[in-house]
Amino acid sequence: MLKIENTLFTAVMLLYFASMILYFVFIAVKNDKLSRVAILLQAAGLVLHTAALICRGIGAGRLPMTNQYEFATSFAWGLCLVSLIFTYRFKFPMIGAFSAPVIFLIIGYAAMQSREVKALMPALQSNWLGFHVSTAIIAYGAFGVSFVVSLIFLLREKMQDRSFWDRHVPEKEKLDLISYRSVCLGLLFLSFCIISGSIWAERAWGSYWSWDPKETWSLVTWLIYAVYLHLRIRRGWKDRSAAWFAVIGFICVIFTYIGVNTFLPGIHSYK
């Protein structure tokens, strides 16, 4: 099973890479058909990615979400899923175009991690693990989408070729709304993630909050998106500050995920 997973993983990387290149070409040559093919490639990548995760789960005999490699590949999967849903729902291929490099970077990071399957230490053997990590994956995916949409929001005015952008990128009011909807999804799931993590920590370690760096950074991320919401309410969609917070929020997501494990070891460092 793990061999099949390896092959599928390579195919997924190639598909994501091809879709990213096609998206770039779509923006460069402004050919709408290319965006449709890129979306299809991304969707095919997602299907194989799902199969790869299932193979990993069967091969390891547990949910594939417990080490740096497994979480990285699941993170890329979550971002791809949410970005495709938002691309479809808002008929907005630029979401896919901007997400593709982020997805590729994350899956590239996953490829650099050890794929060894290790037995779980007792503290990780909990039904809460699956819920805790799956909610994180959806939350991170949704924040990734709000990041790319907010970037588009911030870049929109600077674009020279107005006709292409006007055709492919909605008005700023709608961009703000799409970013807001993805933050809503992300924040709801991040809240689920933090609360389920606390319940689990309470059962495993007897303390539901211990200011472990990963906990602290998930709180920082949560608070940043709270600031985003309030700035948006206070200043309205025309103001750029909320969009900046969505960008900073995702940088914090990445830091919470990669930076904390690298620079600030704690119980979440998978060591």
Place this chain on the structure above:
Amino acid sequence: MLKKIWKYLSSMQFAILLLLILIVSCAIGSFITQGQTFEWYKEAYSERAAALIIATHMDDLYHSPWFLVIAGFLIANLLLCNLIRAPQLFRRFKDEQKIDKALSESVTCSFHSVDKPGPVFAALSMPKPVKAEADGKKILFSSSNRIGLWGAWICHLGVVLLILGFGLGQMTHEDYSLYGVSGQSKQVGDTSYICSIDSFRVELRDDDTVSQYRADITVHDSLTGNSQAAEISVNHPASLFGYKYYQNSTGWAARVSVIKNGSLLQETVLCAGESLTVMDLPELILHFNALYPDYVFIDGRGPASASGALNNPAYLYTLYYKEQLLGMNVLMEGETITVDDYEFRFSEPQNYTILQIKRDRFTALAFAGGILTLLGIFLAFYLQPRKVWAVQENDGSWTVSGLSIKSSALFREQMEQAIQRSQNSNT
């Protein structure tokens, strides 16, 4: 002036400022290792930095007075905001279903000359519209998700309870730790409870990795004479007499025998890290440093264990006489150390358990806060209030209008599509 301060304290501007300060403080706290001494920080950073860290309480940032003050302000800010908004919200909640209110309000969008408004309501997944009349005109009206108006309010209340529950728990919680091998009984901190470790097992998988630590314990209340028993393992704590018992960790222990002139003088089970004072020569102390279950000696590294399995146990000890170091060495199973008339021997290597015993009466409050926060977030984001109404004009056609404050851009599009679909189905 007072009014101004009051207004600022309840304002969203202040809320944003507080959240930003919290974000920066939490981030700083995560970079500075918490709970260390001045010497430690001096070593890690510099003398100046260490002095600054200690002076500003950044060594224990999350419990520092200034961090508590910020949390206090946040609670005050949230409570004031909720208090001020409650009456308005209540009014809006009631008005949400009033047709005359809708007619006099601004709208997100309006569409004229619609032949049949019924399908528009259906396409927008609105509840079945109620019929009414105003100024002699027929009106259809539907509103949904008005409960969503309370989302932010409930979320704010949840955050307040969460912070309060956490803060009160931190101030009042009891926390004890206890260790021992099967058969030992120990007092739980300074409480009246005696905890007996009836048995303790380390369960291994085929590859020698640990699958579970399991302990059977009985807790005896020395005041009432009552006892309660439970099995605990990692992720499965038990509540006994209002305290929660956690299987926290484990270590190695062994039986130590002291033999004097050929006969047994003293025998006890020592956990690694503990010492034994010889009964009739208290100046002679044996310290049990560590146990290597599968002993190997690695050049350049010293004694180590090849695996976690008890294949070749060895005991690292230190001997002191009158506080002077007599010697430190590794002893294999069956070997003895002799000091004058005294002989020491290690046997019966076994695991001891470390239990964590906790009581936090405010966990339920914090949990309730968490659930309310979640519920509030869900209501605010996924049950956004919207109203749709249709007024029949004199020519028989309808003007369909809608209002959605939070998602107007999307709602406008959805209405356009719904109108288009209903017009198409007519033609």
